[in-house]
Structures are given as C-alpha cells and as structure tokens.
Amino acid sequence: MLKNDLLLKALRQERVSRPPVWMMRQAGRYLPQYIELRKKYDFFTRVQTPELACEITLQPVDLIGVDAAIIFSDILVIPQAMGLTVLMEEGKGPQLPKVVATSGDVNQLNLDVEGEMKYIFDALSLTKKELNSRVPLIGFAGAPFTLLCYMVEGKSSKGFEKAKAFCFTQPELAHRLLSKITTATITYLKAQLKAGADVVQLFDSWSGLLSPDDFDQFAGRYLVQIAEAVAPHGPVILFPKGCAYALDSLSQNKSVSAIGIDWNIRPEKARTETQGRVTLQGNFDPIKLLGPIPELKKQVHKMIKAFGPQAYIANLGHGIVPGIPVDHAKAFVDAVKEYEE
Amino acid sequence: MLKNDLLLKALRQERVSRPPVWMMRQAGRYLPQYIELRKKYDFFTRVQTPELACEITLQPVDLIGVDAAIIFSDILVIPQAMGLTVLMEEGKGPQLPKVVATSGDVNQLNLDVEGEMKYIFDALSLTKKELNSRVPLIGFAGAPFTLLCYMVEGKSSKGFEKAKAFCFTQPELAHRLLSKITTATITYLKAQLKAGADVVQLFDSWSGLLSPDDFDQFAGRYLVQIAEAVAPHGPVILFPKGCAYALDSLSQNKSVSAIGIDWNIRPEKARTETQGRVTLQGNFDPIKLLGPIPELKKQVHKMIKAFGPQAYIANLGHGIVPGIPVDHAKAFVDAVKEYEE
Secondary structure: OOOOOHHHHHHOOOOOOOOOEOOOOOOOOOOHHHHHHHHHOOHHHHHHOHHHHHHHHHHHHHHOOOOOEEOOOOOOHHHHHOOOOOEEEOOOEEEOOOOOOOHHHHHHOOOOOOHHHHHHHHHHHHHHHHHOOOOOEEEEEEOHHHHHHHHHHOEOOOOOHHHHHHHHHOHHHHHHHHHHHHHHHHHHHHHHHHHOOOEEEEEEOOHHHOOHHHHHHHHHHHHHHHHHHHHHHOOEEEEEOOOHHHHHHHHOOOOOOEEEOOOOOOHHHHHHHHOOOOEEEEEEOHHHHHOOHHHHHHHHHHHHHHHOOOOEEEEEOOOOOOOOOHHHHHHHHHHHHOOOO | OOOOOHHHHHHOOOOOOOOOEOOOOOOOOOOHHHHHHHHHOOHHHHHHOHHHHHHHHHHHHHHOOOOOEEOOOOOOHHHHHOOOOOEEEOOOEEEOOOOOOOHHHHHHOOOOOOHHHHHHHHHHHHHHHHHOOOOOEEEEEEOHHHHHHHHHHOEOOOOOHHHHHHHHHOHHHHHHHHHHHHHHHHHHHHHHHHHOOOEEEEEEOOHHHOOHHHHHHHHHHHHHHHHHHHHHHOOEEEEEOOOHHHHHHHHOOOOOOEEEOOOOOOHHHHHHHHOOOOEEEEEEOHHHHHOOHHHHHHHHHHHHHHHOOOOEEEEEOOOOOOOOOHHHHHHHHHHHHHOOO
C-alpha cells in the first residue's frame, strides 16, 4: 500500500484533500545533485545503469517533495532498441546518424524490444523497492508520431518539416513505421507496469505540429491504440503537447485516465472540452518558475482554482528547463501542497 | 481602381465570387528567380534597394498568380531602425549581437524610425506603380512581442526562454520595451499605408509561446493598440500564430479587419470563436504543399468549404518553406481560383 496515493486517486477521479503534484523532467537538469552525476557518467550510462537511474529518479522525491517519481530515461530508448543509433551529447540534443527513409529501413526495425531494455525494467524494480511505498512510480514512452519525427528527421527541429513531408508524401510507409513503433511501445509499456511502474505516460511532444485532421491520421489513432492495449494493466496519461483541438476526441476514450496539457489553453476551456471524462494534468509554463516566489505561488493557486482541485494533477505544461533555481521548483510543489479550497 | 480587389472586398466582408489567395513568404525562398537574385545581392541589399525589393515582390504575382503582393522585407527592420545591429547570414537565421537587457538598453532605442526606413517606403511606392493596379499591395511589421523575442534573445529559438524570462522577471521593463516597439510600429505602418500599401499585416510569430493570460499581458494589448491607431488609415490583418485562444477577444475589436490563423485549429472552430466579426485568413500547412497535386487541390477545396468562401482569405498557416516545387505552390493558388461553391 502506498503511503501517498494522491496521484492514483486523482487518476481514478476519487476525492482528494489536495491535488497531487509532480513536474515533467523533474529528475535532472536543474538539480545540482544531478549535474554532479552528469559530470561522471555520460547520458546512456546514467540511463542504462539501474543504480544511477534509480538514484536520479529519487532525487526530486527527496529534495523537492513531489507526489510521484518518474523513472529517469529518455523517449529515444525505443528507436534505439528498434535498432537505430542514438547519440546524446550534452547541450547538443539527440542525433540519429542513420535515419529511416525507405521501406527497407522500416522493414529492418526490430520489434523484439523487451530483451534490449532489461536495464530499464531493472531500474524500475530497483526504484520501486527504494521508494519503499512513499509515492507512486511513473513509467513512460514517446508517442509514435513523436518518435517518427526523430527517426525520420535524425535530430530535433523547430518544425520537423522532413518528418512531416515523409508522412504527407509517403503515407503508407509512414503508417507502417507508426504501426511498428506502436507495437514496440505497447510491449514496452506493459513491461514497465509489470516491472514496477504504477502508471505510464505517453509523451507526444510534436503532434501539435499537425493539423487536427493530420493529428487524427498520424498521431491520435496510435495514442488510442496504445491506451487501449495498456489500460488493462495500469492507468495511462496521454500528453499530446500543443493539441488542444484533440482534447474532446481523446477524452471520449475510456482507456485514457488523464490528459496532460500545455499552457496554450485555459484550464476552464480544457474542462469544457473534456466534460469531466478524464483527469487533467498541467499546465504551468516552466519559464514562469523564474518569477518571484510569492507571485509564483499566487499563480499556482490561480491555476488550481481554474482547473478545480479534483480529477486534477498539478504539473508544468512541458518539461522543467535548466537554470530553474531549486527553491523555485520547490516553491511550485509547496504551493500545490498549501492549496486550500 | 484595382483590377483585382478580391482581397479588399474580403477584408470588408463584401460578397466575392471566390476567396482571394496569397501565401505568406510568397516572395522568396522557393522561387528560382529569387534564388538567382540571392546569389548576387546579400539580404539587406535586397531589402534596402527599392528596385530589387520591387522585383522580388512582383515575382509571385507574375509567376504564381496570387491575388495580392506583399512587400519583400523583414520584420527585423524595426529593431534595426531602432538602433540594433541585425545580421542575416543565409541559412543561419537572424543574429543580433547586442541584445536588449537593461533599462539603459531600452532608453537608447530610437523612436524616430521613419527617416531610417525611407528605402521601404520607396520600395512600396515603386511596387505600387509597377503593379499597375493589378492586385493590392500588402505592407507588414512584426508584432511587439515577437520583436521583443528577437531583441532580447538575440537569435531565433525554439521556445524563446530568455525573452520570456525577461518578461516574467522584469515585467515593467518589458512593458517599456513593448511600448516603444508599439510606438515605432504605428509610425511605420501608417507610413507604409501612405507610401502605397493597401493593407497591412502584423506578424506575431511567437506570441503562441505564451499562455492566454500572458498573451493578454505581453502581446494582445499591443496588437490592439496598433490596430486601433492604424485602422483609420487602412485595413489591418493580425496574425498571432499559435494563439487560437485569442480569436474570441481579438475579433471583438472593430479595428481588426482580419485574423490569420495557423493549421492548429479547425476552420469551423475558428468561425465559432470569431462569430462572423472578422474575416479569417489561413490556414494550410505549408508542408502539405509537398503532397501530390490532385490531393493538394482536394484538401484546399476542403479547407475553403470548412471556412466558407465569404469573409475568407485563402493562405497558408505560416510562411512557405524552401524546397516547395513552384508547380505545387501554383497548384495551391489555382485550386482556390477553381473553387466553386
């Protein structure tokens, strides 16, 4: 039994005394203890060594007091397990030297990812043990369209024009790639839940680059397919960043427990779109964490009030950024804990 | 009297036989005739030589058959006229080596921009004459928040974190900077209308990085201030990219003739938000121009049908990108011309 099960209660839409709070990318970047580890171990050593991943995952629980841990990993572990080379140099963003371009490239992708990813299941089991039932543990994966973006473009990009052109000019091949990623992701998320994750989140960081119709074609249907396959094993949070237009349709699916939103939509509007069908998560602009602490806390309370404190998970609207002072990150979490209706 | 005044009619919500069509960034990039000129003259020579700017502005009218010309220039001419150095290297994006950071930096900015920008007024007058009343001529400026982004960040950026941090941590200074940009922009747009522009558009490319509340604070109020000052001199189109949430409030202002939208919102929804109060412009995803021409034309017709052909200006949802084949750009324009209700 978890000592703090606020997150799971909020996901089940059960009444809570206050909303649970965690922060996307809470493990890493802005934490001096993480930056110390980064000096000693390169990115994939940190991800692939269960003891290190566990240590990093626990840091924000211990230091900031969040209501959930999220396993330290990366969305690109799936393309990697499927056979692509992924390079992570500090401050450069991911690089995939060999991209997916042809039918042959898609054929070659490995679907038997579970064996490749033992390290992450070990990290989850170890973290689950070390957490000692303090808070729930979140597993995650990148959503198919977002992974396609990196696999086709080969690096991060403002508009992922090449990846989108791939979808629009070779839709059949794109769907074959998306289907393979979907299959691998379902395997991966189910195994994460089995290994110790209490809930999983799908990060669709780039689907907001698509129009509503193209989202339905190339992103939404795969999100739903994954949610439906995974939901019997544990709650699923979808985070289709920049897709306010998809809130109505995604929330209609009973396999979706929660939807994360960014700050590009008013909380009240998101509630109207979802009509109480799902829990909502978000949506504080991480750059606003830089503001003076009293103002920051005032704005967090305003946000909670706008969402309403039930069926709600307080979070940022995107990952925390480097350079946020630790006391400001903590003030965000404290503000949620101090909230009174 | 203009031979083709479809654009002006659509802006006045007068009945048209078909919607007018133009493309953001239609002059440049994808046109071989432009690429030839780019080999001979650097960016600011092209912008600051009225004969060259005129030639480039006319190219898409002659080659693609658009229903409006938009003067070849750049939104960063205002920061430049205010005293900042702007470097434009091909393929690198803009660079501002000395950014605005302090109160002293804001104080130093020049407001007497009209004298600095004679070249653009000459370019407008010359283009107006060369157009020989074929189609209307559009002038433009960057919106204050978007210009602040570049002036503070010093270069393009995915999230303009530094510029947003400037707004959130030094709001008074940010407002002083935004007010100065607003004053300069009003002068600039009024002078463009006097020099020959028939209509002006304000490009707010980055205000979509703000939450609705922060948009109201740091972007929307300045858009409205400019629209109110400029509207008595000519119609004003606002293009707050990524700000679907602002359609309702911006469309309430009688000084706003049209609002441009990107592809992140369904046309039907944009109509609901604006309730017939303004003309809408947009919103084809430029990457979709790469698709096969028959499919492209089908999707353009679908878009027009979704907006409805009245009080509507067919356009892309953002600038055309390099690498779009000229016949595909022309197919976009032709599809609009072929539209039948």
